[in-house]
Amino acid sequence: xxxxxxxxxxxxxxxxxxxxxxxxxxxxxxxxxxxxxxxxxxxxxxxxxxxxxxxxxxxxxxxxxxxxxxxxxxxxxxxxxxxxxxxxxxxxxxxxxxxxxxxxxxxxxxxxxxxxxxxxxxxxxxxxxxxxxxxxxxxxxxxxxxxxxxxxxxxxxxxxxxxxxxxxxxxxxxxxxxxxxxxxxxxxxxxxxxxxxxxxxxxxxxxxxxxxxxxxxxxxxxxxxxxxxxxxxxxxxxxxxxxxxxxxxxxxxxxxxxxxxxxxxxxxxxxxxxxxxxxxxxxxxxxxxxxxxxxxxxxxxxxxxxxxxxxxx
Numbered sequence: 001x002x003x004x005x006x007x008x009x010x011x012x013x014x015x016x017x018x019x020x021x022x023x024x025x026x027x028x029x030x031x032x033x034x035x036x037x038x039x040x041x042x043x044x045x046x047x048x049x050x051x052x053x054x055x056x057x058x059x060x061x062x063x064x065x066x067x068x069x070x071x072x073x074x075x076x077x078x079x080x081x082x083x084x085x086x087x088x089x090x091x092x093x094x095x096x097x098x099x100x101x102x103x104x105x106x107x108x109x110x111x112x113x114x115x116x117x118x119x120x121x122x123x124x125x126x127x128x129x130x131x132x133x134x135x136x137x138x139x140x141x142x143x144x145x146x147x148x149x150x151x152x153x154x155x156x157x158x159x160x161x162x163x164x165x166x167x168x169x170x171x172x173x174x175x176x177x178x179x180x181x182x183x184x185x186x187x188x189x190x191x192x193x194x195x196x197x198x199x200x201x202x203x204x205x206x207x208x209x210x211x212x213x214x215x216x217x218x219x220x221x222x223x224x225x226x227x228x229x230x231x232x233x234x235x236x237x238x239x240x241x242x243x244x245x246x247x248x249x250x251x252x253x254x255x256x257x258x259x260x261x262x263x264x265x266x267x268x269x270x271x272x273x274x275x276x277x278x279x280x281x282x283x284x285x286x287x288x289x290x291x292x293x294x295x296x297x298x299x300x301x302x303x304x305x306x307x308x309x310x311x312x313x
Contacts (some may be wrong), residue, residue, distance in 0.1 A: 005089040008263060009078035015267070016241040017041040017234065019274045023201075026278025041237065048230035056223065058118050066113025067224060067231035073106035074238035080165060081242055084249045084266030086259040087166035094163045096144045100137060103198075103242070106235065107133055114220035125219030128289070132204065132216070135296035136197045140243075142303035143187045143194070147172070147250060149310045150180040150187075172253045180313065184250065186306040191247040193299035199240045201277055203287040203295070244270045 021038040028035020037043070055064065080095040082088045088095075111129055114122040148163050151171030177184055197204045200217035207218065221232050248269030254262055287295065 005087060005259075008081070008083050008086060008088060009075075011083070011263070011267070012078050012081070012238065012241050012245075013075070016237040017045065019240050019244065019270065020237060022271060022274035023278040023281070026275050027282050030279065030282040041233065045230045045234060048225075048233070049227055051226040053224075053226040053228050056117065059116050059223075062116040063113050063223075064228070066109045066116075067228040067235070069109040070106045071231040071235040071238075073102045073109075074235040074242070077102045077242050078238065081245055082166040082169045082249060083245055083263040084252065084269075085170050085172075085255040085257075085262030086266070087170060091164050091166045096141070096148075096163050096165050096168070099165065099242070100141055103239065104133075104137065106239065110220055110232075113224075117223050119223070122220055122222065125216050128216045129220060132197055132292060132296060135293055135300065136194050139190050139296065139300045139303050140194050140198075140246075142300065142307055143190045144168070144246070146183060146187045146303060146307040146310055149307065150176055150184055169249045170255065172250060173255045174253055177253060180310055183306040183309040183313070186302045186309075188247065188251050190299040190303040190306070191243075191250065193295060193302075195240075195243045195247055195273070196277070196280070197292075197296060198243055199236070202281040203284055204292055206286045241270065244273045248273055 018038070018041075020041050021036070024036045024040065025038050077099055078088075079090045080088050080092075080099055092098075107129065111126040114126045144165075145163070148168045151168055196202070200207055205216040205218075217236075221229065224232055245266060248266050252265050252269035254265035256262055
């Protein structure tokens with residue numbers, strides 16, 4: 001492990017809760033409202049950590065383990081997550097698979113914690129979450145594979161670390177975009193769909209809704225409170241940072257050789273993505289549930305076609 005690179009996870013841990021604040025502020029500005037403070041999630045986390053937790057007698061240890069394992073998984077992802085051209089603290093071959101599996105572990109424990117309550121309402125949300133994630137995960141893996149091959153095709157070998165995220169993103173540059181621009185644009189579109197779906201944003205889910213028939217992620221965490229709910233909210237912001245960093249590292253190919261400048265450019269890209277998310281949630285409504293799988297499948301076709309285009313080019 002390169003201990004100098006530990007600044008990247010620390011930066012993510014500190015700034016990740018700012019992303020939902022930027023989204024909410026953007027929505028407030030567009031709607032002409034004052035809105036929540038930019039640091040509202042920090043305030044909410046501090047308030048929740050001061051509270052106690054109430055557990056139903058029908059739940060088991062699984063319910064209590066859900067938020068803990070979810071937060072640990074989201075934090076562990078940061079160890080293999082590059083920030084633009086800045087390498088992650090831990091690098092090894094095929095660590096992108098490790099990243100996908102950690103996100104899957106986070107989702108798995110959230111789902112089984114919801115099922116452990118014995119509530120049919122939470123089971124409904126868990127069922128929807130699993131269905132949509134089964135469509136989103138292949139899109140993420142295909143998109144990352146396309147990015148890896150794009151770096152190779154532009155004349156940059158992976159130096160003995162195939163499908164290593166840090167190496168893959170360090171090879172992205174304007175030259176890569178010039179060589180495989182159309183394919184990378186399709187990959188960016190697919191990752192954008194995954195970003196919105198995995199973070200339960202419009203048009204896939206409405207994080208502000210309280211209508212039973214339209215809730216997905218929110219319904220799974222209704223029985224959590226206090227520190228447990230704080231861990232869930234914080235883990236969700238870390239997940240948003242992770243998926244946003246993968247997209248921002250692609251669309252902001254600033255590779256100066258200086259890790260601080262490259263990471264700073266990626267962070268600015270993350271903030272822009274948060275603003276764009278707020279714009280999307282301000283100009284369109286949530287899709288019907290029957291339309292969500294269609295959009296995810298379309299993203300899968302985009303990433304697959306992009307991968308084929310890069311292989312054939």
